[in-house]
Amino acid sequence: MQRPLHAVAWHEDAPNPSNAATPSNQPLPTSVDWIVIGGGFSGLAAARRAAERGARVLLLEKGGLQDGASSRNGGMVHVGFGASTSSIIKRFGADGAREWFDLSRAGVRRIQQLATAGPEGLISSTGIDPNWSETGHLELARSARGVADLQGEAELRASLGLPVRLLDQTAVQSLTNSSAFAGGLAVDEGGGVQPARLQAAMALAARAAGVEIREQMPATGIIQIAGGYEVRTPRGSIRTQHIFGGVNGYADRLFPALRRRAIPVGSFMIATEPLAPELLAQVSGNGEMRFDTRNFLSYWRPTPDGRIAFGGRTSFWPDSLPRIARTLTARMREIHPQLASTTVTHAWGGRLSFAFDRLPRVTRLDGVTHVSGCAGSGVALMTLLAEQTIDWELGGDPPLPARIPWHPVPVPYEGFPWFLPVAGIGFALEDWWSERR
Template sequence: MLDANKREHTSSYYAASQRDKETFPQLEGSVRTQVCIVGGGLTGVSTAVELSERGYDVVLIEANRIGWGASGRNGGQIIGGYGGSLSSNRETTDKQLGEGATDQLIGMGLECVDIIKERIEKYQIECDLKWGFLNVALNKREMKGIEEFADELKEQKYPHKTRMLSASEVKEYLGTDRYVGGMADDGWGHLQVLDLCKGEARAAEKNGAKIFEQTLAVEIEPGETVKVRTDKGEVIADTLVLGGNAYLAQMAPKLAPKLSKYVLPATSYIIATEPLSDELANDVMPQNYAVCDQRTALDYFRLSADNRMLFGGVSNYSATAPISVTKTLRSKMLKVFPQLEEARIDYYWGGRMGIGINRIPQLGQLYPNVFYVQAYGGHGVAPTHMSGRLVAEAISGDMDRFNIMANVSHMPFPGFGFLRQAMFAAGMSFYKLRDMIG
C-alpha cells in the first residue's frame, strides 16, 4: 500500500474521501514560463500560490497526482515551528546565521500555521479544519521534554492558549490511562490534508498558474533559462523550483544528484478505522484534538470528520516494507484505546518522508535560478507553507529570510546507496531502543 499504483493515489482514507476528484491535464509539447515548479505536494502548491498571487507566470508539474506523496498521506496534523532546533539556542543560531535570526525563525514558526488558516479562509478550501493539539508523554523523561518545550514557548511569548496536563487531566482529552501527562495547545490542529493540497492547487490555478499531472521531470538543462525535460514534453523557464523531497531521487534520479546525499527516505504508516459511533468517538477523544507522543518513532492519531480513528506510526528507516503493518498498528492503537477492539480497519497506507541529519528543512540554490526545498523530517504540513513563501520572496528579489535557512549548514549522510540507508537505519535503532527503555 506504499506505492500500489505509481501514477494514481494510494488507497488511503484521504484519497477515498477527497472532495475534488477532478484531475489536471498531462503536459505534452513545449511550454514557456517564468517559473517552473517540480513537485505537486504542499511545498509545490504553496509556492505556486505565493508566486501566482505576486503575478508570476507559473507552471507546476507533478509526476503522479497532486498530493500523491507525503503531502496527501500524512497524519494531517498542523504543527507549528520552523527550523527545528535552531530557535532553541539563541546564542548559537544568531552567531551562525546573523543577529536576529532566532527571532525571525520563531516568527516563521507561527507564520507557517497562519498561512494555512488565512489561505483556507481566502480561497474557501473545504478540508475539515479543526483546532487543538495534544503533546503526550509516556514517562517522566518525555514529560520533562514537554515541560522544557512549554518554557520555551513562554519565553517566546507564544500567542496561543496552552495548558500543562497531569495524568488525570489528560483524561479530559483522551479516554486512556497510557500517558503520564502532556500539554494541550489551541494554536495547532488537524485537517484533511489531501483536500488542503488539492484546494491550494486549485487556488494557484485560479490565479493563473498552469498545473500538469502525470508529467515526470527527467532532466534539467541549467543556464540563463532552465529547460526541464519531461516524459512527453518540456518546460522552459526563467527560474526552477525543485520540491520533490523524498520522492525526487526516486522519480528522476538524474534530476538533482547533488541533493540526494543530504536526504534519505523514511516511511510511516497509518490505519483508519470504520466510522465510530458518536458515543465511542466521544469516549476515546472527547475534545477531538490531534495527538502525538514524544518518541523518535512516535505514535500520532486523531479523529477524522466522519469519526474514524486515524492512527499512525511504525516508522521505518531501512527502505524495506515491514511485515503486517495493519496488525502492528492495530496493536499499538489498542494499547492506547482498548475500547476500539471491535472497530474494523477500513484503510491502511504508507508514505515516504525526507529526513536530514539535523532534522532542519533544507533550502538552497543549485544555480542562481534553480531553488530547492527538502527534508521536513516528518513535520511538514505547516513548514511547507513557510518554505513556499520564502522561495517566492527570494524569486521576487527579497532574499533576507530565505538566506537564513539557506545558510544553515547540513551534513551529508555517510556511505553510498544501500549502505547509506542501512547506516541510517542502524543509527535510528539506537533512539528506538532508548524510547523502549524509557
C-alpha cells in the first residue's frame, strides 16, 4: 500500500477560507462589540449572527481557518447525539427528550438551508456549493446483541415520533454490498456536506456581514475591565463587551474552566483515490452516511469527488498518523473487500469534544460563552447553537443546552484526558464481547 499523504482530502476540493481573512499587516481594532475566538463552524456562525444584529465583530483564529475540526470531519449531518436515546429519556422524560431531538432536527434543517440554493443558502451569496446530499444515514451492528440494541433504540425513537426503519441482515447487505453486519437502522432525515466547502462559504458570508477575521492571531489573555473585557494578542489588546468561545476540542490554557469540563478526543480519517463509477456505486449504495455501533466506531461515506472517506477512533493512546491510517485501511477493507487493491491517498485527524454525559453544552465560564461538547454531532448542531447563543446574549431565550448544568469532570482533570486510555480498554473489551455473542 502506498503510504498515505498527510493531507486532508476535503481541502483539495474546496476554496481556501483564508480568502475571507483580513491581511495580517493591517492594524487590529482597539475596541469592538464582540470578540469571537475560533474560526470553525460555531465561531463563524456566531460572528455572522452578531454582525447581522448590528454588532462590530472581530474573529481571532490562532492558526489557519482550516486547522481545526470543522474542515476535517466526516461532513455527516445526522439527527442524534452522543448520548443514547434511552439515557436522554431517563434523564429528561419523554417530553424533554422530544425537545432534545427537536433541537437536533432543527440543526439538520439549518445546515440544509445554508448548503442548498434557497433564500437562506450560501451558494448564491458566496458562489461556493457545500455539496449537500440528502441521503440519510445507516447505523450498523456487527452482532445479534448489537441488532437487539438497535431494535430497542428504534422503538424508543419511534415513541418520540422520529422516523426510523429497522433493517435485517439481508436488507443491510443489499444496501451496503457488505457482509460485515448483522442488521441496522435507517434514518432518512439528514445527509452530508463537503465540510471544507461549507466552512469556506461560512467564512465569506461572515466577512460580507462585516466580520473582521484574523488568522494566526491567538488570544493570549482575557482581563475583566470596567464595561467588559480586554483580550490580549501578540499584536496588542482589544476591548470588547462580549466574548464567544468557538474552540471546542482545541481549548488551551486560556480557558481553564472549559478544560475542566470538555474532554477532547481525536478522530481520524483516510480517503481513497477517486474510484471508478462502477466500484463507487457498489460500495456507496444510495450514498448514505454510515457508521457502526462499536465504541471504537467507524464511519464512512462517498465524497463529492468520487472517493470513499473512512474515519473512526482506533485507540485512546497516542499514536502516529501512518499507524492509525493502516488500522483504518484494514477496517475499511474488512467491511468492503472490494477496496482491497484501492490506493489510500490521504490521512488526517482532528479533535472533537465530549461532555461527560455526551450531550452538547452552551455555557458561560469566566466571561466567555462557549458552545462545546457535541460528541460527534457538531456538523448538525454547532451552527444552530452558535446562532441561538448570540440571540440569547442579546436578550433572547437560552438555547436548550444552556438550561442544564455543566459540572467539571468528576476526577482530577485539567484538560489532558489521562483517564481515556484506561476507559478505552473497557470499551475495546465490550466491543469484543458484544461481537462474540
